[in-house]
Amino acid sequence: MPIYEYVCQECGTRFEALRPMKDADVAITCKKCHGSNTQRALSLFNATSGGQTLAASGGCGNCAGGSCSSCGHH
Numbered sequence: 324m325p326i327y328e329y330v331c332q333e334c335g336t337r338f339e340a341l342r343p344m345k346d347a348d349v350a351i352t353c354k355k356c357h358g359s360n361t362q363r364a365l366s367l368f369n370a371t372s373g374g375q376t377l378a379a380s381g382g383c384g385n386c387a388g389g390s391c392s393s394c395g396h397h
């Protein structure tokens with residue numbers, strides 16, 4: 324189950340919740356003030372899970388950031 328991050332519009336608290344994907348945008352109660360005026364924040368988890376970009380970039384797997392002396396990747 325993915326973790327989603329929410330921001331409370333009432334008290335500004337950011338909190339995370341494990342929720343089924345289908346309930347990601349369903350209203351959730353703030354864990355601090357128990358208000359219902361919350362909004363889903365962009366999740367870092369979703370932003371970085373788009374694909375295996377390191378493996379797709381080529382090289383030996385240790386040289387995604389640039390050249391690598393162990394495999395000659397530039």
Ligand SMILES: [Zn+2]
Nearest residue numbers: 331334353356
């Ligand atoms: Zn709150």
